[in-house]
Amino acid sequence: MRADEQDTTGRGPAGHPEQGDPDTHGAGHAHPPHDDSDDERAYGVEPEFVDEIADLLRAGRGEEARALIEPLHAADTADLIERIGPDERAPLIELLRPGFDAEILAHLNHDLREELFGLFEPKELAAAVAELETDDAVDLIEDLDEETRAQILENLPAAERVLVQENLGYEEYTAGRLMQRDLVAVPQFWTVGRTIDYVRAATEELPEDFYDIFVVDPMHRVVGAVPLSRLLRQKRSTRIADLVTEEVDTVPATMGQEEVANLFRHYALVSAPVVDASGRLLGVITVDDVVHIIDEEAEDDLLKLGGVSGDTSVYQRVRETVKSRASWLLVNLFTAFMAAGVISLFEETIQTIVALAVLMPIVASMGGNAGTQTLTVAVRSLATHELSSSNAARVVGKEALVGLLNGLIFAVLVGLIAWGWFGPMIGAVIACAMVINLFVAGLFGVLIPLGLEKLNVDPAVASSVFLTTITDVVGFFAFLGLATAVLL
Template sequence: MSDQFEASETSAAPEGDSEDYALSRKAVAAILYAVEIEDQAALTELMEPLHPADIADLLEQISEFDRTRLIRLYDREFDGEILSELDESIREEVIAILTPQVLSDAVREMDSDDVVDLIEDLEGEQQETILEALGDADRVAVEQALTYPEYSAGRLMQREVVMAPEHWNVGQAIDHLRATSEEDLPDQFYHIVMVDPRLHPVGNITLGKLMRSKRETLLKDILEETFEIIPATRDEGDVAYAFNQYHLISAPVVDEEGRLIGVITIDDAMAVLDEEHEEDILRLAGVGEGSLSDRVSETTKQRLPWLAVNLLTAIAASMVISQFEAAIAQIVALAVLMPIVASMGGNAGTQSLTVAVRAIATRDLTGSNVWRVIRRECLVGLINGLIFALVMGLVGLVWFGSSALGYVIAAAMVINMVVAGLAGTGIPIVLERIGIDPALASGAFVTTVTDVVGFFAFLGLAAVVLL
């Protein structure tokens, strides 16, 4: 028995380069087999080498039925970190499966900022259960963090901070650190924050420099060069941007009076950066949110509004076409060729809009260069438009034997691709200015423009020139 599982366990190790960190199929199969035969010892042994983040991934990847059985069998081994790594879509479900005892043990192990992240999206009842499981100090900390707006620095920060007054020297700081009890210190910390008498942060000292300096060196003489202070109400996306832009490792968080109330560390900022990117990608594709562990009904609901918008867009384009029914009835080739013009415009528009949306997100598209960028995109559209106009003109000529048709499709192509560059850049910029997330809404607008302009230019020119 145990031999069989050990053999499977080694297969959980990396197998090939591309699969390096993915859970191996064999490991998952062995775990599910242990669940099937209800062998708790084997399950525990198989799960032992897995990091909580990997266990969370495993739970997300298996079916709801297997998930329930696995969690029940795993029972007391279930650890708080697994909860914080779980995708939101199945958190409620998993919490509902855990016995009250396992849940409260798991929650009590967690850092207060992880508890905040865990409960902010839960229903009232589950929130209560978890808050009650916490010790008094932690509960107060969590409740206080929840008073900050969602997605703000205040919710992201940890409250335990190591600070030192401006007049201290290295020796005093080290002695203070050694005298502080374990539970008043953050789990992981990289800097000591120097504060003035009003608790305003004035600088960071890295632990490395602290250790290597003489005891009598003043702290103010070994401050780090780069130092960013983050207001508690700042949006977490802006926080992640600052960490990435200025290579911060940790940064002090302050309240409205500028007093130090917490610290954000780079690992949390990295997680936010990752989430924001994920959101941008999904929004650009018209998938609001969504993960693989969502239920079918939820996924259907999430995607429906985007498809509905697209339907309106498509109907608008069809109305343009219907204006030219007479022309199409006479020259059916128009119906055959018209999707090409619209499709090329849509593609070129998507290219421009994606670059623009990214540039806005990374603060690379600003008031200083907006006109230069728009001009550039139109120029790129013009050049590519001319190239493909030539190609399509020849295709039209060869396929349908009409040079006039060739000229018409060539002209429509150029027009639509310049418009695509203009709309693809202009629309995200305008949306951003009026406070709408350009990643969310640009796509629908841009394709509407390129479809309508594409069909109108091609069919309109054809009606004028060919009839």
């Protein structure tokens, strides 16, 4: 039975067989034996292996290539598909088509996966989806166009189709989309012995891997959980109700995936039940799912801070890549004109003292880099809840002080260089401008993401644009304004 039935049991997180087990498909790794002390790479496929498979495919020696690929773990096979050349990719898929392991698709890069879907018939994709856990199946088809998704769903077994459609009914990036629907749940009145006997008898229905047994009441609401380690240490006559961890951390199906990751990180969870508004058990999220969430969130923040919007990867088409980056370049162009406008206010000063034109980029560049350092820390701290309204004032004060101290340090260094290059007065002017700009960079590197967070705007999206504008404008205005006041 499944998560929406009493005494639910089913498949759990996809297991990873022990490496080197000759009887287990996908157990081995592609790379040759190596000494870990000399080679840090302990996973994936080696470049030499990729080249060897490509040469065999080009030579028409498919069976030899198949013999080398068959022992690979699904993740390593996905790595091979990603690394091999575009001309060999289709023949490689054709070679793997008989008995294709659906787990390979789950490990593929999203952009490349969508490209490869065109090589499969809807029935083949449906068969692959049916083999996967619900969360992996949803991840596989959620970004497909409506027609392709409908064709795949139509070819799924009825029970699988209902569960996948229910998950798809939740908003993207929520626990409802991420949860696995197959789990192990037992009623409160069972004993340890009965639970163990049930687990032993229902081997085909149980998850390959599971970490907690969830305990439910007659309404299928979660009343607690029993870790397997605690269950196995008890006598058979012990009641399950006596072993329950009552303070179980349940995850509402509507909770955002970033909050789910923070919950697992904060309480060091291995798994957590997903519940509806009434507390009824719907599914489970396990730590392997959270690893993917953390990776996605970190990647998303990094791309946004770099001004890259939307899904992007090295496999994305040129036109889509240009489109995703051009919008932010347009915004940066507008802010650059704002900085240019400030410079134009001091055109006469620059014409009189040409040395200012030489030194201007130093002030702006140092401010921008210092601000980016602060901004990166602040955005990530907001995402992990290390920075909040309770400690915002202290963090702002700290970063402003750091900016001021760095400004003083580099003011001395740059001032001395400018002194020897263009004279003492210009050295003093650039030193003062350096202090001002680095102080402003540290201050606004925290204030901008905090302000955007208050306005319910993702700080990772817009912070860098605002910060760059501020450090450029303040840097140029401070340097050229001081120069005008002191030197003319």
